[in-house]
Amino acid sequence: MSEKNSVTVQVTDDPAADSGATKELWAERTGVRTFVGRSASGAEVKIGKGPGEFSPGDLIKLAIATCNAMSADHTISRALGTRDFVETVGVSGTVHETEERFDNFQIEMVLSGTELSDDEKAQLAEKAGEAIAKYCTVGNTVHTGASYQPMLTFEGRSDTE
Numbered sequence: 001m002s003e004k005n006s007v008t009v010q011v012t013d014d015p016a017a018d019s020g021a022t023k024e025l026w027a028e029r030t031g032v033r034t035f036v037g038r039s040a041s042g043a044e045v046k047i048g049k050g051p052g053e054f055s056p057g058d059l060i061k062l063a064i065a066t067c068n069a070m071s072a073d074h075t076i077s078r079a080l081g082t083r084d085f086v087e088t089v090g091v092s093g094t095v096h097e098t099e100e101r102f103d104n105f106q107i108e109m110v111l112s113g114t115e116l117s118d119d120e121k122a123q124l125a126e127k128a129g130e131a132i133a134k135y136c137t138v139g140n141t142v143h144t145g146a147s148y149q150p151m152l153t154f155e156g157r158s159d160t161e
Contacts, residue, residue: 009150072131
């Protein structure tokens with residue numbers, strides 16, 4: 001049985017953005033439990049539970065799945081002899097029965113139109129696994145259980161003004 005996770009939220013009047021903590025990646029609230037995630041490069045993603053929105057759970061599943069695929073991309077490309085191959089990455093997660101978290105993720109990288117022998121497939125699977133273990137930051141972070149520190153920052157008026 002796991003111990004219940006405890007999270008302490010720090011309160012500050014000093015925005016993290018001033019120190020650069022949120023200048024590269026942030027989310028802006030657009031409604032009740034809905035946000036738009038943004039990056040400094042101009043990318044956007046709708047986050048929520050409605051149509052056309054990814055839930056935070058969807059995003060972590062997509063992050064680990066695409067990180068696996070991107071980490072293995074060069075290895076697969078070399079084995080197939082081409083950078084132009086068709087791949088679809090599927091992902092699902094098993095939700096813990098009593099806690100708000102995933103127990104595990106199932107990731108399937110499907111390569112279409114490849115003609116490899118069984119030995120070549122086995123070799124590619126081994127090399128892809130090595131590349132994923134070495135380069136997949138998201139997978140390595142989930143595997144080791146990174147800590148995090150939420151902060152509640154108040155900008156603008158203060159009751160001491």
